[in-house]
Amino acid sequence: MTPTAPDTDTPTALHGARLPRWLLPADWPQHEGRPALARLDIADGRIARVRPLPVAEGPAGQARWDLRGAPVLPGFVEAHAHLDKAFIGPRLGAVRPGLLGAIEAVIADRERWTREDLRERMQRGLRWAWQAGTTRLRTHIDWWDPQATPLAWDVLGELAHEWRDRVAIERVALVKLGPCEDRAVAQALARRIAESGPGALLGGFVHSSQWNPGALRELLRAAQEQNLDLDLHVDEELNPEAEGLAWLARNLRATRFDGRVVCGHACALAAQPESRALATLDAVARAPITLVSLPITNLLLQDAAKGRTPRQRGLTLVKEARIRGIPLLIGSDNVQDPFCRVGSLDPVETLQAAVLAGQLDEPLDAWSQSLCRADWLDREAPLDAPGLEGRPADLVIFDQADAWSWPTRTARRRVLRHGRAIDTDTRDDAPSR
Template structure:
């Protein structure tokens, strides 16, 4: 069946049908024990009844009366999960670029823009634009960090709550409070922030580098999370300085307190510069503490080891292979999108997967790596069986013309079909011109 016929069928499908002969990563099909091919794919039939996955069978078992869409080995992925984004910062690049591309430049530009322009209207419009981008690309769940500093907490968190309600039937949204450790230790800042996060069902967090009073800040964060039953999510060691070791401190604190909530850490760039013995000790602690790690490879490559007129040598991408070998849950995410921390992107997790594979050598074999934008981040967000092909799950899928992971990662896949509740949606992302009136002149 050609692409036009597939699109026509899925735009107005029957209440029950079969996607026949699709290929999927074996690790994402836990109900079937099939021998995968050399890329880790299996070929299956996927039954859709009343908007949900009603069953999975090995390809070739055809005894069923349902309408059948033959897909000839086309690749399918479950709903994509973006576990680390910054929707409050997104798309400010045209009005507040990072003129030298440095980390310090990003911090300064973001602060200027936040203090001057992040009204409720501004944040709401850019956040909605970002959500439409992600939705068009096949994402079903997003966790965003929100700058929770001074008066911005009272602006951005209600906007987030409003968008979470508006999008509830299309995207699962979570938010993390992002504030420096000094604010965690400030009663006037931290008390109202914890109350807001607890009331709106968010996640507590901080960025851990640089921080002079990190252990005191961690103790206070953990205590607040324990008191209110909240999870924790940290920006960790986003630097190439090998002396940055807050990842080990977080793990030690979690173990000492026997913390029962979920902990996620992002970046962990300094690991790539530390001695093997230090890395081994740190990763052993992280594994014991049950901490998940999210790599943000595109943003890290953009910011790390940048100097004018000099080609970067150290790239700052964290140690995904070594972590996975220890059983540490690892994942990848969009992070920043068209803001001072990363000038590019579109909240497209297929792009994130493609770049992560190339940057971190997540191939030869591909094996289980597609779970870094599906099942692993879904588990980190507490979303049960999301990101997997399981009976009873919503039929939220992405279908590609690609028949292998190599084909998938060799082209942008702009012609993918995204299914929500078994029916294709419009995959046209919104036009950036919609935000022109918010941009003004670049500073």
């Protein structure tokens, strides 16, 4: 049934909400094998109470939205984006297929990266993410020269301050491993990042084409000294000999790193012999590592060639990671650039791709968690289910979907921020044609 049209943009209650199983207590009542619908009471911009239906009706005239079973999720975390590259695709010519060809195209385009260009493109991406329902966004910024702060880093720092009441923005310095083999270089780079302001992290590009365990060890040490968490691009390739993730899982404790490491991509797991890949995941499960899968970009980028249908896909082993209790998030990655010509910074669109590519069962009840668990990015946050009561009323309501069809039929949605509906129309943000 279609939810009733609200007569207010600040509801005091959401009646008949379909919440995912992972967000509910174990004793939540069931109805026909699914969690009973819920009523969420909202007060002062926060979720005051969550109760299963049926419940007593509120007083006459209460500003209640009747959702009639529409799925409802907490605000999204965009765990892995590249706002510095976003939307440059339409202005490029032909790009050589694959990861290295995309890197070449970005390098060639950088001469156009003025402050105005970066600000317009990154702000467009932020607006799209915000309107999709995202409350926290982590974006990588290319930082290839250890001696020079990228212009994009400073511009994004300004935007993070301006957007602080809408989206919590984190910046990851995506550095090359090679120069970090010099301990002084790694330490100076980490110190510069730590001093650049809040929400800054150290990152790196870990790939077999430049594999350097000594440099990665120095990167870990530098991050530890500056109390920085790490967010790494790891094994974004289908080379079965790639060993970045396995090395990290074995060596994190040995290097005495006590933060949280986020590892994006890990595509090589899908190309390795089963026993080796699963042994690596067993080690990851014992380490403070969160995995991030980037299905849209990696499905387009891996095993890519002109005029040839890909035989291998780029999705990492998401089911096997979940079975082992490894924190797993799904991110948008690149949007309309040489790495990925599509995308919209809508986390639900990204999960749609993962559901199809990974044959994921129960997307709403199980896998929607991979879009919402911001605590899985944090150094000291507990990794148990967070619940909703007492939290800000930052919610996404899917008016046309149901528990069976989600994450399809999700383009139409209502987004609440601190209990108030926002404008989700992105048409004014489209680039000129």
